[in-house]
Amino acid sequence: MRIDRKQVEHIAKLSRLSITEEEKDIFGTQLSNILDYIEKLNELDTRDVTPTSHVIELTNVLRDDTPRTSLPLEDALGNAPDRTEKFYRVPKIIE
Amino acid sequence: MELYRLGISELKELLDKKEVSPKEVLDSLFKRIDAVEDKVKAFVTVTRDKAYEMAAKNTDGVLSGIPLAIKDNICTKGIRTTCSSKILENFIPPYESTVTSRLLEAGYVLVGKTNLDEFAMGSSTENSGFFPTRNPWDLERIPGGSSGGSAAAVAADECIGALGSDTGGSIRQPASLCGVVGLKPTYGRVSRYGLVAFASSLDQIGTITKSVKDAALLMNVISGHDPLDSTSAPVAAPDFTEVLSKDIKGIKIGVPKEYFIEGMDKEVESAVKDAIKTLESLGAIPVEVSLPHTGYAIATYYILATSEASSNLARYDGVKYGFRAEGKDLIDMYMQTRAKGFGSEVKRRIMLGTYALSAGYYEAYYKKAQQVRTLIKKDFEEAFKQVDIIATPTAPEAAFRFGEKTDDPLKMYLSDIFTISVNLAGVPGISVPCGFTSNNLPVGLQLIGKHFDEATILNVAHAYEQSTEWHRRKPEL
Numbered sequence: 001m002r003i004d005r006k007q008v009e010h011i012a013k014l015s016r017l018s019i020t021e022e023e024k025d026i027f028g029t030q031l032s033n034i035l036d037y038i039e040k041l042n043e044l045d046t047r048d049v050t051p052t053s054h055v056i057e058l059t060n061v062l063r064d065d066t067p068r069t070s071l072p073l074e075d076a077l078g079n080a081p082d083r084t085e086k087f088y089r090v091p092k093i094i095e
Numbered sequence: 096m097e098l099y100r101l102g103i104s105e106l107k108e109l110l111d112k113k114e115v116s117p118k119e120v121l122d123s124l125f126k127r128i129d130a131v132e133d134k135v136k137a138f139v140t141v142t143r144d145k146a147y148e149m150a151a152k153n154t155d156g157v158l159s160g161i162p163l164a165i166k167d168n169i170c171t172k173g174i175r176t177t178c179s180s181k182i183l184e185n186f187i188p189p190y191e192s193t194v195t196s197r198l199l200e201a202g203y204v205l206v207g208k209t210n211l212d213e214f215a216m217g218s219s220t221e222n223s224g225f226f227p228t229r230n231p232w233d234l235e236r237i238p239g240g241s242s243g244g245s246a247a248a249v250a251a252d253e254c255i256g257a258l259g260s261d262t263g264g265s266i267r268q269p270a271s272l273c274g275v276v277g278l279k280p281t282y283g284r285v286s287r288y289g290l291v292a293f294a295s296s297l298d299q300i301g302t303i304t305k306s307v308k309d310a311a312l313l314m315n316v317i318s319g320h321d322p323l324d325s326t327s328a329p330v331a332a333p334d335f336t337e338v339l340s341k342d343i344k345g346i347k348i349g350v351p352k353e354y355f356i357e358g359m360d361k362e363v364e365s366a367v368k369d370a371i372k373t374l375e376s377l378g379a380i381p382v383e384v385s386l387p388h389t390g391y392a393i394a395t396y397y398i399l400a401t402s403e404a405s406s407n408l409a410r411y412d413g414v415k416y417g418f419r420a421e422g423k424d425l426i427d428m429y430m431q432t433r434a435k436g437f438g439s440e441v442k443r444r445i446m447l448g449t450y451a452l453s454a455g456y457y458e459a460y461y462k463k464a465q466q467v468r469t470l471i472k473k474d475f476e477e478a479f480k481q482v483d484i485i486a487t488p489t490a491p492e493a494a495f496r497f498g499e500k501t502d503d504p505l506k507m508y509l510s511d512i513f514t515i516s517v518n519l520a521g522v523p524g525i526s527v528p529c530g531f532t533s534n535n536l537p538v539g540l541q542l543i544g545k546h547f548d549e550a551t552i553l554n555v556a557h558a559y560e561q562s563t564e565w566h567r568r569k570p571e572l
Contacts, residue, residue: 055521
């Protein structure tokens with residue numbers, strides 16, 4: 001599987017990563033090599049095999065809907081790089 | 096004997112009898128840290144003042160006065176938790192993880208937060224966003240990873256015991272390379288609430304200690320169901336110290352032929368084979384077994400782990416966790432923050448996972464890997480019909496030199512070839528010291544158990560450890 005520069009750019013964009021021209025080449029080669037290695041999974045016939053998403057059999061873990069104390073606002077916002085009043089502040093989205 | 100040399104159980108005895116005070120223990124330990132930390136670089140943060148404060152409080156818990164180190168991807172309220180990543184360099188958790196809450200109730204003393212491969216992605220601690228940790232047995236070599244800081248801190252006697260996390264071998268492999276005991280419990284046995292998520296279907300918190308008994312003591316505190324982690328299993332945990340009978344007569348030990356392969360390090364192979372002979376002399380019965388899909392584990396893992404990571408790490412967007420880089424608009428701010436905040440291995444894995452989950456590729460990669468995971472899990476189920484535990488090398492070689500594998504990600508990934516299947520199957524595994532190479536580098540024996548049967552591997556590991564002298568050797572620093 002060859003990952004070309006264009007694909008690297010596309011994947012980086014989906015990943016929300018800004019990458020340099022040099023990184024496009026390096027990641028392209030490295031990702032291609034890793035995907036070549038992963039190709040070996042195709043040696044196995046898995047047509048009738050159920051996928052495993054989780055190894056222990058737990059489904060729909062529920063709890064009673066009782067109110068609990070939540071994290072204080074000041075604590076929750078404590079790590080914000082930028083904030084105003086009780087909100088996180090981000091660069092302007094709408095012109 | 097200097098106090099810092101002791102393990103948890105030995106130190107606990109002295110503290111319980113009031114032969115030493117928690118303050119004397121800390122004085123000894125920080126003297127040790129001051130003497131060797133510059134060489135080893137195990138800690139991202141040393142919590143000296145906090146430690147003395149903690150040692151003065153809660154004096155009647157089972158771990159009162161016991162100084163432990165915590166891997167820096169486990170949240171400690173009010174204490175910087177970085178994941179060894181620039182993106183979390185100044186992150187102060189507003190809450191306590193369940194494991195450290197339980198340790199706090201038991202009276203533990205936090206000595207510091209240990210270095211790791213950024214976000215636990217790596218096998219050498221070279222991917223730390225801050226600095227690499229060195230192997231106390233040879234400072235020119237890596238300590239393993241990703242819990243390299245915890246393993247090196249225990250081996251260098253810079254703490255009495257430690258917690259790590261293990262997604263593909265990140266407790267067992269560094270424990271093996273540093274000559275200490277590393278236990279990855281069954282998936283679901285220990286709450287992950289407050290563990291910074293990497294690959295959620297694989298991540299597990301466990302222990303790194305100077306002896307198997309110490310692992311059992313810590314497991315007694317951290318195990319058990321937690322309503323705050325919906326993946327923690329509602330299964331009762333036994334008293335793990337009571338299962339260490341040393342009687343292993345008749346226990347069947349599976350030796351998988353796929354784990355002793357052409358080209359593996361001869362010294363590692365012979366140390367592990369000797370260990371199996373020792374177990375036989377103690378009354379265990381070796382049985383050859385087969386885990387036929389072993390050769391597919393790494394490929395499976397690097398699809399599942401990276402896919403899950405690409406989703407888990409989406410939250411680091413420059414809005415909530417301290418670090419932000421400027422951008423010309425919101426999207427550009429995200430992209431610049433992540434470009435400057437993440438190191439190259441993290442970027443590579445996010446990109447691989449994003450690719451595997453992207454439109455048109457999901458079936459070919461993610462679903463396929465989940466199906467192969469089923470086959471790997473079945474391999475263990477079949478083997479465990481014939482045997483009680485499985486014995487293998489923990490790592491294919493002893494500690495390697497810095498830079499030896501950094502240019503080739505695949506070569507690095509192969510360091511976890513013997514540990515990854517255990518995470519995919521969700522079973523418990525322990526690494527216990529079983530010898531040294533001619534270069535005086537430690538070798539580890541891995542014992543793998545059935546789901547929720549840490550008891551048997553702990554007992555066998557304990558029996559082995561107590562009949563050998565490997566765990567008594569200390570590196571010269």
